Amino acid sequence: MDRLRVLVADDDPNVREILRLFFQSHQYELLEAGNGAEAVELVEREAPDIVILDVMMPVMDGFAACREILKKRDIPIIMLTAKGEEFDRVLGLELGADDYVTKPFSPRELMSRIKAIFRRMQRKPAGEEESRAVYRFGELSIDPERREVLVDGHKCAFRPKEFDLLAHLAKSPGTVYSREQLLEQVWGYDFYGDIRTVDVHIKKLREKLALLKHTYIETVWGVGYKFEAVTGDAQNG
Incomplete structure (x- = not known):
């Protein structure tokens, strides 16, 4: 897998700093946004490979940002939620997010979720190397x-x-x-x-x-x- 460009949108600078240090140490390129509106703009301008969206953000929350991003690009999205309530998780998935992680979380867990998404996108079914199944x-x-x-x-x-x-x-x-x-x-x-x-x-x-x-x-x-x-x-x- 080539070096991934990960966009993290979270209004907490400490969260962004922790993720930046962790992902950079694993050869990921990190883009940062402090609110949903910045995230939408960065997706259009920088074309990241995946977006991590906090639900609770100023200017534009994660749900609204998810809607706007998916209007422009078909890109994997993981939602971050501090509440851990079923409504938040289900609403994010209904809007088109691919996954969610409940705060507090470890950077390693988030990386595992990212890798799982790209494995699913790239894998071939068993036996398909020789004969393509439709x-x-x-x-x-x-x-x-x-x-x-x-x-x-x-x-x-x-x-x-x-x-x-x-x-x-x-x-x-x-x-x-x-x-x-x-x-x-x-x-x-x-x-x-x-x-x-x-x-x-x-x-x-x-x-x-x-x-x-x-x-x-x-x-x-x-x-x-x-x-x-x-x-x-x-x-x-």
Whole structure:
């Protein structure tokens, strides 16, 4: 991986200083903003690889900054929240953030989250080096290598975790996954038991696939979710 440019937006200069020293010692380039408005401007001007947004900031808070940034660029975003309340976490994910970290946190934990996001964005499914797999279900086509989803021949944009979740479910039609299993297998680390994270992403997937004639992603009450293809629908190749 090339040297990452990380933008940290936090109104606490001590937090920015700690992260700057830590990330620079690991060969990351750090950009800093003291509020959400500065973060939006820096994203446009400096094109960082990932953005870390504190929720509570003056001028423009992290939620508003997240909205504005994603209007301009499709870029991974991690939210920082001091409250640790479910509303904050879920709202950030619904706005399009890829992850969140609750304060207080260690710089090492934040770096682990960053690495996990880029691993998911860059990895190839098993066996794909020799033969590229494309999952086709009627008007829905999922290409894991290109990270591309076509709905009736038209591209549909997905956030990194949304795509990973959809591809994971589609890879094994009919298999029922609990929320805990999806957190472990898609997110790749302990998400501190916040199973609402999966529900939020399933909701976003369904909204983006709303034009399909078939639902595909089904809720198995009391258990979790599964990808259900129409009989005779699935093709792989």
